[in-house]
Amino acid sequence: MTDLTIRGKVAVAGVGESVYYKRAQSPEPEFKLVLRAILAACEDAGIDPSRIDGFCSYSNDRNLPARLANALGLPELRFSNMQWGSGGGGAAAAIGNASAAIVSGSAECVVAFRGLAQGQFGRFGAGPKRATISGQGAYTVPYGVMSPAQTYAMRSTRLFHDHGVDPSTLKAVSLAAYHHAQSNPRAVMQGRPLTSEGYDESRWIVEPFRLYDVCLENDGAAAVIVMAADAAKDVTDTPVYPLAIQQGGGHRSGASVHNQTDYTTSSFKTVVPHLYRQAEVGPEDVDVVQSYENFTGGVVMSLIEHGLCSYENANEMLTFENLIAPTGSMPLNTSGGNLAECYMHGLGLQIEAIRQIRGDSSNPVEGANVSLANAGPMVEVVSTAIFGSEEALG
Amino acid sequence: MSGYLNPGLPAPVAARDGLDTAYWEGTRRHELWVQKCDDCGTHQWGPEWMCHNCRSFEVGWAQVAAEGVIYSWERPHHPVHPALAGQGPYLVVLVELPHADNLRMVGNLLGDPLQEVQIGAAVEVVYEDHPADPDRGISEPYTLVQWQVV
Numbered sequence: 205m206t207d208l209t210i211r212g213k214v215a216v217a218g219v220g221e222s223v224y225y226k227r228a229q230s231p232e233p234e235f236k237l238v239l240r241a242i243l244a245a246c247e248d249a250g251i252d253p254s255r256i257d258g259f260c261s262y263s264n265d266r267n268l269p270a271r272l273a274n275a276l277g278l279p280e281l282r283f284s285n286m287q288w289g290s291g292g293g294g295a296a297a298a299i300g301n302a303s304a305a306i307v308s309g310s311a312e313c314v315v316a317f318r319g320l321a322q323g324q325f326g327r328f329g330a331g332p333k334r335a336t337i338s339g340q341g342a343y344t345v346p347y348g349v350m351s352p353a354q355t356y357a358m359r360s361t362r363l364f365h366d367h368g369v370d371p372s373t374l375k376a377v378s379l380a381a382y383h384h385a386q387s388n389p390r391a392v393m394q395g396r397p398l399t400s401e402g403y404d405e406s407r408w409i410v411e412p413f414r415l416y417d418v419c420l421e422n423d424g425a426a427a428v429i430v431m432a433a434d435a436a437k438d439v440t441d442t443p444v445y446p447l448a449i450q451q452g453g454g455h456r457s458g459a460s461v462h463n464q465t466d467y468t469t470s471s472f473k474t475v476v477p478h479l480y481r482q483a484e485v486g487p488e489d490v491d492v493v494q495s496y497e498n499f500t501g502g503v504v505m506s507l508i509e510h511g512l513c514s515y516e517n518a519n520e521m522l523t524f525e526n527l528i529a530p531t532g533s534m535p536l537n538t539s540g541g542n543l544a545e546c547y548m549h550g551l552g553l554q555i556e557a558i559r560q561i562r563g564d565s566s567n568p569v570e571g572a573n574v575s576l577a578n579a580g581p582m583v584e585v586v587s588t589a590i591f592g593s594e595e596a597l598g
Numbered sequence: 599m600s601g602y603l604n605p606g607l608p609a610p611v612a613a614r615d616g617l618d619t620a621y622w623e624g625t626r627r628h629e630l631w632v633q634k635c636d637d638c639g640t641h642q643w644g645p646e647w648m649c650h651n652c653r654s655f656e657v658g659w660a661q662v663a664a665e666g667v668i669y670s671w672e673r674p675h676h677p678v679h680p681a682l683a684g685q686g687p688y689l690v691v692l693v694e695l696p697h698a699d700n701l702r703m704v705g706n707l708l709g710d711p712l713q714e715v716q717i718g719a720a721v722e723v724v725y726e727d728h729p730a731d732p733d734r735g736i737s738e739p740y741t742l743v744q745w746q747v748v
């Protein structure tokens with residue numbers, strides 16, 4: 205069984221982004237942003253773009269591999285892969301699928317990417333404008349439940365009820381993200397710090413979520429280049445190794461009308477055991493955490509389900525002081541994440557986890573060897589990557 | 599009767615493949631019908647072509663008592679649909695039906711939108727009838743399943 209793993213066999217050779225814009229502010233179309241992110245990742249990896257022979261994305265990304273390969277003039281396209289649905293829950297999975305393609309011999313240089321120009325294509329969280337609705341939406345939309353925030357707020361309400369988790373944990377997650385964004389030149393919220401009072405006075409989006417509990421909406425693109433470990437070492441001095449990448453959901457996590465068997469979950473409970481087993485590390489080994497914020501309530505559930513804190517100690521662990529780099533005991537979302545860097549549908553969080561291992565984060569955690577980045581919480585299918593240094597490989 | 603929410607939200611219509619026709623027809627008669635497996639008796643919601651418990655395709659329908667308990671709730675403030683501009687805060691409840699294998703339904707909690715909501719509180723259905731509105735492209739009347747504290 206030990207051979208059936210990505211661990212030690214692949215490495216991230218490079219990462220790249222377009223400029224990150226506020227929603228609808230991109231002067232360029234989405235496809236062009238994706239090309240810019242891919243070229244930036246190639247430059248970061250020190251490779252010629254013609255080496256790319258595969259593409260992976262998620263959330264039904266509009267920028268098709270054949271068009272990308274054509275635009276880039278690639279000599280051949282060997283692997284194309286889409287992680288279906290579940291929004292940003294596929295961000296780590298896309299890198300995992302790219303890694304799997306390398307290990308299986310299907311390709312040698314695969315780009316995991318995501319492009320999102322919500323000005324060009326409409327808002328991700330907007331409600332339907334048609335006169336009628338059928339199917340799953342018929343049971344929620346006529347009751348005013350249509351946005352992702354409205355879909356997932358009731359899980360946090362129940363989390364507070366079942367486990368005594370305090371809403372102050374949501375606030376701490378938000379304040380830490382904004383704190384980190386202030387030193388990140390890519391962050392759209394750099395220069396827009398958030399105070400404790402600013403959070404408390406912000407408007408409700410949907411109770412229990414305030415404005416600053418909810419992810420941004422942005423235009424941008426990001427890309428991660430995965431190669432065989434040896435090939436990556438030949439081109440870059442800073443290969444970063446996925447120790448494990450796992451995806452999935454538990455029993456009936458895709459049930460409609462809020463009928464998931466386990467309701468008060470980030471959907472990670474079944475994924476995490478596979479993750480740590482493959483990574484050959486435990487939660488106590490994780491030096492820095494990127495936890496996908498669609499909503500801060502999902503972050504709290506995710507951290508608990510990854511074993512990084514517990515239902516019992518979440519209120520003490522999840523404080524602003526504990527969550528900030530470099531001094532906190534669990535530095536969280538050190539780029540600003542989806543709340544304050546850019547809503548790059550979670551791929552930005554994956555890139556930040558990679559940068560933490562390389563040491564070029566704008567909020568570096570010194571000596572970080574093991575770095576975790578999850579994606580999607582509460583959606584049907586979620587995913588998590590654990591990245592490590594050469595030292596972590598052992 | 600007028601609705602709990604402002605008019606103009608999408609109107610529910612039965613799925614074209616017939617999966618949930620029995621539910622929507624039931625609501626118009628002011629009856630609550632949900633899926634129930636003919637083979638193993640498991641109640642199932644939302645509707646699907648197979649019973650998730652025994653994988654039978656013989657999934658029928660059963661009328662259930664129009665009552666439950668509040669399992670969770672939220673209070674939307676930000677209008678994400680043009681029809682809700684000017685609505686102000688409103689209450690959404692997730693209601694569990696203990697007498698139907700704890701299946702859950704989403705609806706609005708009638709009454710003061712700023713009321714304090716108690717998880718576990720007993721609630722009952724209030725059927726909210728809406729007429730057809732051909733000018734808006736709504737060709738059939740429909741009925742929403744709303745909830746009020748008992």
Ligand SMILES: [Zn+2]
Nearest residue numbers: 635638649652
């Ligand atoms: Zn059955």
